[in-house]
Every structure is written in structure tokens, then in C-alpha cells.
Amino acid sequence: MKEHYDIVIIGAGAIGSAIARELSRYKLDVLLLEKNVEIGGEATTSNSAIIHTGYDAKPGTLESKLVVGANPMYDQLCDELDVPFKKVGAILAAVTEEELKALPQIMKKSYQNGVYDIEYLTGEEIKRREKDLSDDVKGGIYIPRESIIDPFILNIAYAENAYTNGVDVSLSTKVTDIKTADNRVKSVVTNKGEINCDYIVNAAGVYCDQIAEMVNLCDFKEHPRKGEFFILDKNVSYELDHIILPVPTKLTKGKLITPTIHGNLLLGPTAEDIEDKKDKSTTREGLESIIEDVQKRVPKVSARDSIKQYAGLRPTRTPEGYHIESYDLKGFIGLSGIRSTGLTSSPSVAKYVVDLLNEEGVKLIADPDFNPNREGIRKFSELSWSEKEELKKENSKYGQLICRCEEVPEAEIIAAINRPLGATTLDGIKRRVRPGAGRCQGGFCKPRILKILARELNIPVSEILKKEKGSKVISRSKI
Ligand SMILES: Cc1cc2nc3c(=O)[nH]c(=O)nc-3n(C[C@H](O)[C@H](O)[C@H](O)COP(=O)(O)OP(=O)(O)OC[C@H]3O[C@@H](n4cnc5c(N)ncnc54)[C@H](O)[C@@H]3O)c2cc1C
Structure with missing residues (x-):
């Protein structure tokens, strides 16, 4: 400095x-x-x-x-x-007569904001675009530039x-x-x-x-507005190509379901004003309300497909x-x-x-x-078979698969650590190259990532953090 x-x-x-x-x-x-x-x-x-x-x-x-x-x-x-980044587009879907009546006002607001490339869709048009949406969907608005x-x-x-x-x-x-x-x-x-x-x-x-x-x-005053989420497994019995939005009410924007850029589905968020700037806990009521709301538009949604629940805090001003x-x-x-x-x-x-x-x-x-x-960082999982073979020949660490769920080889993890401002924690690795973000949530790969981090950073395994100060993953020096 x-x-x-x-x-x-x-x-x-x-x-x-x-x-x-x-x-x-x-x-x-x-x-x-x-x-x-x-x-x-x-x-x-x-x-x-x-x-x-x-x-x-x-x-x-x-x-x-x-x-x-x-x-x-x-x-x-x-x-x-x-x-x-992907422009998947959003469909705001009305399931009641009252919601249907609210659509012209939402379109007017969009025009007032200078967003003109939106389109009114009938219930049939929506079902043609998204077959797994509820038969109760009566109409909606297509917003093509909403993206993930x-x-x-x-x-x-x-x-x-x-x-x-x-x-x-x-x-x-x-x-x-x-x-x-x-x-x-x-x-x-x-x-x-x-x-x-x-x-x-x-x-x-x-x-x-x-x-x-x-x-x-x-x-x-800046207080947190907590939002709880579900992440679903990549293998669910239905498909969604668009962000599916509820019709907002005076009180809330409601809970959406959206594909993520990595092929999961994301459900949420809730909106609860709280005082504690560190409270990222999830609650039974919050999670149940997400499933209940999203099911109105996508009936096949189930909490049983969840691989992770978490919460974030919106910085909200008064x-x-x-x-x-x-x-x-x-x-x-x-x-x-x-x-x-x-x-x-x-x-x-x-x-x-x-x-x-x-x-x-x-x-x-x-x-x-x-x-x-x-x-x-080049994503091994997105390469063709022949490109993968080529990489393995160039660097044997591409042959060492560390995360099976997300297909992440050791070479990607090493790259995540050794870049400018590289990863130093388990979460830092997960956010850069995704081991631990898949179905097993790190159950299989965590010990191996700890060893790679310790080796590359030249520190004892016992010093490795999950994310914050005080979040040491293990207390012994050997695993
Ligand atoms: C539930 C939820 C859903 C959202 N959905 C969307 C969405 O879909 N699309 C969208 O555009 N936005 C969304 N947002 C908002 C978006 O995430 C944030 O507005 C955006 O990430 C910008 O955050 P930020 O940089 O202001 O704050 P943060 O990401 O919180 O960064 C602030 C940083 O300041 C650091 N800091 C604080 N105090 C100090 C200090 N004393 N010294 C040094 N550092 C300090 C903190 O550690 C933190 O890293 C959502 C937010 C939440 C919580």
C-alpha cells in the first residue's frame, strides 16, 4: 500500500x-x-x-x-x-383474474421507465413457451432483456x-x-x-x-431486508427456459423461479426487514412460503429437489x-x-x-x-471430449477430477488460487470454479480442496477458512 x-x-x-x-x-x-x-x-x-x-x-x-x-x-x-451471461427473458405470469387486471398498469409503468420491448402474452402463448407452467396461468407479460x-x-x-x-x-x-x-x-x-x-x-x-x-x-438508516432462497438440483422432472415472475402486489414483488447460469433452478427470495446485519439464517416459514408461492405458477416445484437453502441481505435505506x-x-x-x-x-x-x-x-x-x-478460467466441463483429452495431455492436473458433481479438475482449482486476487478460502474456490456448488455440496471434494489450498498457499490445512475470519474448517493439522 x-x-x-x-x-x-x-x-x-x-x-x-x-x-x-x-x-x-x-x-x-x-x-x-x-x-x-x-x-x-x-x-x-x-x-x-x-x-x-x-x-x-x-x-x-x-x-x-x-x-x-x-x-x-x-x-x-x-x-x-x-x-x-445469458438473455433468457422473463415471463410475468398472472394466475387470477385480479392479477390479469393488473397487467396493463405494469405495462404502462414499463413504458414510463423507457422499457418498450415488452409484450402481452395470452395464457395459451405462455403455455406454448413454457409447458410446465400451471393451467391456471391466464396471461402475462414477456420481458425479453431480463437476463441471468x-x-x-x-x-x-x-x-x-x-x-x-x-x-x-x-x-x-x-x-x-x-x-x-x-x-x-x-x-x-x-x-x-x-x-x-x-x-x-x-x-x-x-x-x-x-x-x-x-x-x-x-x-x-440502512437496515437489512432478508431474502431466503432455494437452489434446486440440476435433475428435476420439469424444464424452465425463462425467469418466471409473479404479479407484484402493493406489498411485495413476490417470489420468482429462474434458471441459473449454471443450469440449476433458483427459487425466492422472501422479503423480511430485520435489524441484525449478520443474520443470514433461513426459516421454516420463509422457505415454506417460497414453495407455496412458486407452485401457483409451476406446480411441479418441490422442496425435495432442493440442494441448498440460504439467505442474503438487501441493503435497504430509510x-x-x-x-x-x-x-x-x-x-x-x-x-x-x-x-x-x-x-x-x-x-x-x-x-x-x-x-x-x-x-x-x-x-x-x-x-x-x-x-x-x-x-x-477455462471451464473444463464445457469443453468437447477431444478438447478435454488435449488439455489432459498438456497438463496432467486436468486428469485429476476433484468435484464430480460439477466436473471440476484440480487444474481449475489451482488456477483459481494462483490468479490475481486469487482464492484463499473454500468459498472463494467455490465461487470461482464451483466445486461444492453441486448436488453433494462439497461432501466428496471438500477434504481434497483443503489439501490443494494448503499446498498452493503454503499454509497448514488447519489454517484454511470456509469464508470469514473465525470460520476455520478443521481444528487438526492433518486430514
Ligand atoms: C435477496 C437479494 C436478492 C437480490 N437480487 C438481485 C438481482 O436479482 N439483481 C440485482 O441486480 N440485484 C439484486 N440484489 C442486490 C445486489 O445483490 C446488490 O445490490 C449488489 O450485489 C451490490 O451490492 P454492494 O456492493 O452494494 O454491497 P455488498 O455486496 O454487500 O458489498 C459491500 C462490501 O463492503 C464491505 N464493507 C462493509 N463495511 C466495511 C468496512 N468498514 N471496511 C471495509 N469494508 C467494508 C463488506 O464487507 C462488503 O464486502 C439482491 C440482493 C439480495 C440480498
Whole structure:
């Protein structure tokens, strides 16, 4: 780390990492700080993984502008950063007369948001496109640009690309205070020491109120809105090609079912306002409500196909809404209320923040060496038989299959560890190359991954973490 930075970004979730990448286009000294041991954020690790169109945003809001603006950026972004992304489209399906009556209003809102490429579908048209939907489906709306993505890889790719373009990244570094002088920010205080800087970007997700309090600029509250999910096995007795959305009510957007980019089905999320910023527990009521709601549209859905249940926390602001602001205190840029669409809006939020920094005095001199491209890890499971054989001849570690469920060879795991900002934990490996994300949830491969991590990082197996500090996987030094 340097003694002084032009800009320090707090939080390496999708938002902070996207801002870091956007700033790496310019000749600036930038530092990305993350309290956790791995890149990847918190909200960013547990979401519906949908790149929204913004059809249902509140018209005229900053959220509407940034989400609607972000969606068309994804073809180029995912191409440059080698991120798995697919435009599957969504079908919003009405199953009651009352829901059917609500559709014109939803279409009107979509047009108000500038999302015109949507289409009304009759019940028969929907059944032709998705045969496993309920016979109760009476009609709906097709939203072709609602898309699915790998959210972990998006976040990691932003940070990796920022890093290879010169942004410094410091993990396990928690901001505990901010010092100011002469009505300007002066430094951030962390568990690893004090870092001088001219500008600070608060991208701390659900903790953004705590950061804002450090400079007495917290006139809001950021609380978690918990969302519970099911992930289903890849082998279920029905098929879905689209994201299937319920008709939203005044109270909730409801629970969806969507294919994931890796071929599972994802169900959820619930929406429960809570106080505890660490409470990622699932509940019986929450999970039961998901199955009950989704079955109204897809009757074959069953909790018995579940391979994992988990919860994520949306950073929710009171008063609600996206806020991206500069203040009388020079050099402080605050983000808050980036709630349930922040994955989608991350590239447009990043541009918006860089613009704001420019207005606040940051000189944007393009760096001619900026390289927008990143090469991801080659996925063995997606190769043809002959390509697999070729790779095994080149590198025998491709012949060592570590995860049977997701077909992950040792060579991919080694690549995940030895990349820029590489994985150091079990979850870090899972998010990059997916061992442990399949049917057995790591039952077979976990001990072998622990050994590979220990060998590659040159540390005892007993030191390997699942994800956070204090999450050691075993207490003995030998397995
Ligand atoms: C249930 C659910 C469903 C969602 N579905 C979607 C969806 O389908 N599509 C979509 O676009 N969005 C969705 N979202 C929203 C999306 O996940 C987030 O908006 C997005 O990932 C951006 O998160 P973030 O970077 O703001 O926050 P985070 O990912 O939480 O990152 C903030 C980071 O700041 C770090 N930090 C906090 N305090 C400090 C400190 N003091 N010092 C250093 N670091 C600190 C944290 O450790 C964390 O890594 C969903 C969210 C949830 C929870």
C-alpha cells in the first residue's frame, strides 16, 4: 500500500469493485478496501442473479435511470470481462383474474421507465413457451432483456480487471474511522493503519450508515431486508427456459423461479426487514412460503429437489431509494439504498460515481495502458471430449477430477488460487470454479480442496477458512 491515494473505495462488493474498475481507466492512485478475506461482497454473494431491465422501477427515480441504463451495457461488459451471461427473458405470469387486471398498469409503468420491448402474452402463448407452467396461468407479460449472470464472477472480474490496471486492493482491511481537516477528508483509519487520501467513496453496502456516521453525515438508516432462497438440483422432472415472475402486489414483488447460469433452478427470495446485519439464517416459514408461492405458477416445484437453502441481505435505506451524493465535506462520496438491483446497476453506478468525482475536482486523464479485457478460467466441463483429452495431455492436473458433481479438475482449482486476487478460502474456490456448488455440496471434494489450498498457499490445512475470519474448517493439522 502507498502512503497516499487519490481515492479510497470502501467495500469490494459489485458496486465498489465496479467503481474501482471504472476509475482504473484514468491516471489515478486508487485503493479498494475490503474488510472480508475475499473479494465478493456480502449482498453480492446472495442474490437472484438477474440483470434487470428496470421495467418495474419507480419511474423518474435515480434507480430507474441507472438500472434501465445499465441493462444494455451487459453484452460488451461480459464480453470484455469474460463473465457468464445469458438473455433468457422473463415471463410475468398472472394466475387470477385480479392479477390479469393488473397487467396493463405494469405495462404502462414499463413504458414510463423507457422499457418498450415488452409484450402481452395470452395464457395459451405462455403455455406454448413454457409447458410446465400451471393451467391456471391466464396471461402475462414477456420481458425479453431480463437476463441471468454469474454474480460472483462479475464481482471478481471487476476487481481483477481493476487490479491488473493498477488499482491497489487490500483485503481483511476494515475501515474503523475517517479523519477530516479543514472541511476535507484526510485519511481512513483501518485495522492495518491509517491511509491518507483526497477522496473517499462509501460503497459499504448494508454497513454504509456506519461509514457515514464516521463523518457525521448519516441522516438515514440502512437496515437489512432478508431474502431466503432455494437452489434446486440440476435433475428435476420439469424444464424452465425463462425467469418466471409473479404479479407484484402493493406489498411485495413476490417470489420468482429462474434458471441459473449454471443450469440449476433458483427459487425466492422472501422479503423480511430485520435489524441484525449478520443474520443470514433461513426459516421454516420463509422457505415454506417460497414453495407455496412458486407452485401457483409451476406446480411441479418441490422442496425435495432442493440442494441448498440460504439467505442474503438487501441493503435497504430509510427513507428508501438510491442515494449517490457529494456533501459540504469535500472529498466524501456516499452511496446508500442500493437495494435489490445493485448487481444490475453496478456498471452505470460506477460511471455515475466517476462523473460525480470529476465534478468534485478529480482530474480524469485517460490511461493509454488501460486494458478492458480479462480472461476467465477455462471451464473444463464445457469443453468437447477431444478438447478435454488435449488439455489432459498438456497438463496432467486436468486428469485429476476433484468435484464430480460439477466436473471440476484440480487444474481449475489451482488456477483459481494462483490468479490475481486469487482464492484463499473454500468459498472463494467455490465461487470461482464451483466445486461444492453441486448436488453433494462439497461432501466428496471438500477434504481434497483443503489439501490443494494448503499446498498452493503454503499454509497448514488447519489454517484454511470456509469464508470469514473465525470460520476455520478443521481444528487438526492433518486430514
Ligand atoms: C435477496 C437479494 C436478492 C437480490 N437480487 C438481485 C438481482 O436479482 N439483481 C440485482 O441486480 N440485484 C439484486 N440484489 C442486490 C445486489 O445483490 C446488490 O445490490 C449488489 O450485489 C451490490 O451490492 P454492494 O456492493 O452494494 O454491497 P455488498 O455486496 O454487500 O458489498 C459491500 C462490501 O463492503 C464491505 N464493507 C462493509 N463495511 C466495511 C468496512 N468498514 N471496511 C471495509 N469494508 C467494508 C463488506 O464487507 C462488503 O464486502 C439482491 C440482493 C439480495 C440480498
